[in-house]
Amino acid sequence: MNNQQTLTQKSTAKIGIVVADFNEIVTSRLLEGTLSELNHLGIQTKDIKVVHVPGAFELPRAAKRLMETELFDGIIALGAVIRGETSHYDYVCAETAKGLAELSLQGANPVMFGVLTTDNIEQALNRSGGKGGNKGRDCAQGVLQMINLDRRDFS
Numbered sequence: 660m661n662n663q664q665t666l667t668q669k670s671t672a673k674i675g676i677v678v679a680d681f682n683e684i685v686t687s688r689l690l691e692g693t694l695s696e697l698n699h700l701g702i703q704t705k706d707i708k709v710v711h712v713p714g715a716f717e718l719p720r721a722a723k724r725l726m727e728t729e730l731f732d733g734i735i736a737l738g739a740v741i742r743g744e745t746s747h748y749d750y751v752c753a754e755t756a757k758g759l760a761e762l763s764l765q766g767a768n769p770v771m772f773g774v775l776t777t778d779n780i781e782q783a784l785n786r787s788g789g790k791g792g793n794k795g796r797d798c799a800q801g802v803l804q805m806i807n808l809d810r811r812d813f814s
């Protein structure tokens with residue numbers, strides 16, 4: 660019995676999802692993969708809240724706002740940062756990852772990093788329902804595993 664089965668058979672969980680609208684052609688596919696997998700693993704749509712932000716840089720703030728409500732057991736952050744001509748890519752990737760990692764470490768709930776950071780659109784499409792899988796689906800599986808870990812008694 661894997662971690663996801665343990666969680667969904669004995670209890671459920673409330674999941675917050677923050678998704679960036681920038682590169683929406685990619686992030687909509689990530690979101691679909693996340694929602695589909697959460698439903699497949701037994702999480703009902705009524706227990707999922709989706710919040711949209713302009714871009715990946717805004718994901719940490721939105722995730723923090725959801726966490727502060729104390730209504731959710733886990734948070735999934737979805738985005739697609741695709742390299743352009745300037746160094747802006749580096750700053751967006753670094754600060755988004757830093758913000759989400761800090762929130763996951765310091766906050767009450769796990770935060771899954773479902774932000775693609777790619778050199779081109781093809782790489783992003785491949786990882787959002789293409790031959791490279793779907794990072795949103797991976798995060799759905801991972802958030803339930805982390806919630807189950809939070810609920811374990813290690814004594």
Ligand SMILES: Nc1c(NC[C@H](O)[C@H](O)[C@H](O)CO)[nH]c(=O)[nH]c1=O
Pocket residue numbers: 679681682713714715716717738739740741742751
């Ligand atoms: N270039 C990408 C961005 N840029 C926008 C930032 O995320 C942010 O919204 C803006 O700097 C205002 O604060 N965002 C992505 O999600 N993906 C990109 O490729």
Ligand SMILES: CC(=O)[C@@H](O)COP(=O)(O)O
Pocket residue numbers: 740741742743744745746747748749751
């Ligand atoms: C990741 C970005 O911010 C990037 O897409 C912006 O493109 P550019 O560096 O050409 O302005």
